[in-house]
Amino acid sequence: MGGPNRIARELEAREIPCFHEEKLARYTTIRIGGPAELLVRPRTVEELSAVLDLARAEDVPVRVLGAGSNVLVSDAGVRGIVLHTRALDEIRFEEGGLVQAGAGVHFPTLVRKATAKGLRGLEAGVGIPGSLGGVLTMNAGAYQFSIGPLVHEVVAVSLSRGPLTLAGDAIDFRYRASSFGRDLIVAHVRLVLAEDEPRAVRADMDKHMRFRKETQPVGVKSSGCIFKNPEGASAGKLLDELGLKGFRLGEARISEVHANFIVHDGAARASEILDLIDIVRTRVRKELSVELETEIMTWN
Ligand SMILES: Cc1cc2nc3c(=O)[nH]c(=O)nc-3n(C[C@H](O)[C@H](O)[C@H](O)COP(=O)(O)OP(=O)(O)OC[C@H]3O[C@@H](n4cnc5c(N)ncnc54)[C@H](O)[C@@H]3O)c2cc1C
Numbered sequence: 001m002g003g004p005n006r007i008a009r010e011l012e013a014r015e016i017p018c019f020h021e022e023k024l025a026r027y028t029t030i031r032i033g034g035p036a037e038l039l040v041r042p043r044t045v046e047e048l049s050a051v052l053d054l055a056r057a058e059d060v061p062v063r064v065l066g067a068g069s070n071v072l073v074s075d076a077g078v079r080g081i082v083l084h085t086r087a088l089d090e091i092r093f094e095e096g097g098l099v100q101a102g103a104g105v106h107f108p109t110l111v112r113k114a115t116a117k118g119l120r121g122l123e124a125g126v127g128i129p130g131s132l133g134g135v136l137t138m139n140a141g142a143y144q145f146s147i148g149p150l151v152h153e154v155v156a157v158s159l160s161r162g163p164l165t166l167a168g169d170a171i172d173f174r175y176r177a178s179s180f181g182r183d184l185i186v187a188h189v190r191l192v193l194a195e196d197e198p199r200a201v202r203a204d205m206d207k208h209m210r211f212r213k214e215t216q217p218v219g220v221k222s223s224g225c226i227f228k229n230p231e232g233a234s235a236g237k238l239l240d241e242l243g244l245k246g247f248r249l250g251e252a253r254i255s256e257v258h259a260n261f262i263v264h265d266g267a268a269r270a271s272e273i274l275d276l277i278d279i280v281r282t283r284v285r286k287e288l289s290v291e292l293e294t295e296i297m298t299w300n
Pocket residue numbers: 029063064065066067068069070071085103127128129130131132133134135136137138139140141142180181182184185186187222223224225297
């Protein structure tokens with residue numbers, strides 16, 4: 001395909017960072033994934049828009065990668081452009097509990113910085129290892145925490161319409177889904193948080209982190225929860241009922257700590273993870289008559 005090469009030449013001329021055949025395993029928390037044909041790392045909304053204009057002109061597919069904590073990239077990798085948001089990393093605290101942050105900001109870092117300033121609202125999400133853009137797009141949540149009600153406005157770039165600003169209440173946040181995605185890329189977010197005593201917010205944040213460490217695998221390679229919770233049930237509990245904790249396929253296995261996590265020690269391939277997902281889903285369908293939907297995104 002000439003498109004990605006032409007785009008790369010143009011990006012290099014404009015000094016926008018881009019990398020050919022970059023292995024995505026090092027950009028995902030599960031440490032799995034083949035190369036991206038062209039990985040691009042814009043630093044500003046203008047650079048992000050420029051990349052999207054070129055992709056549209058050349059008809060090259062674009063995917064967005066935040067912290068890679070909810071994607072499983074195939075062993076063969078992906079063609080086209082992977083837009084990596086990491087360099088959109090500015091955080092600015094404003095008056096009245098407002099915080100403006102780039103899509104690439106590591107969410108736990110944002111939570112800790114807000115907490116240190118006595119800003120309340122994000123503390124239950126401290127253990128979500130995504131980027132802010134990924135947290136918005138996936139409408140990630142934990143315990144009572146959900147990002148939607150805290151969003152004041154979002155600067156996004158549409159593949160078809162260019163940059164636009166959306167008011168928080170105009171955004172559709174659903175269970176582990178939102179209006180953002182392939183056509184609408186989050187660039188900056190303005191959140192509104194409540195002002196409180198730093199020590200009180202810190203105590204709550206620490207409590208949530210302790211609880212997570214007791215109930216989820218930590219320090220292992222995973223993409224978090226594999227399946228969404230079906231209506232009125234917990235996917236992890238269903239898998240646990242079937243005795244699936246510790247069940248393995250090749251190098252991939254169901255975590256012994258939390259049955260909705262697939263983990264590995266570093267040698268699993270994406271194909272093994274996908275096969276294991278298939279086996280588990282089929283057993284739940286046959287034995288419990290429940291259809292599980294994956295929460296993780298698969299790229300191939
Ligand atoms: C150990 C562990 C614990 C976890 N705990 C939780 C939890 O408690 N609750 C929870 O909800 N999730 C949890 N997750 C899942 C994951 O962290 C969240 O879904 C997170 O929001 C993903 O953010 P990310 O930046 O890593 O997104 P990525 O994995 O990089 O991408 C996920 C999706 O979002 C899209 N995307 C990313 N950034 C943007 C952007 N700027 N604009 C448009 N689209 C974008 C991608 O294209 C992709 O479709 C956990 C994961 C792990 C590994």
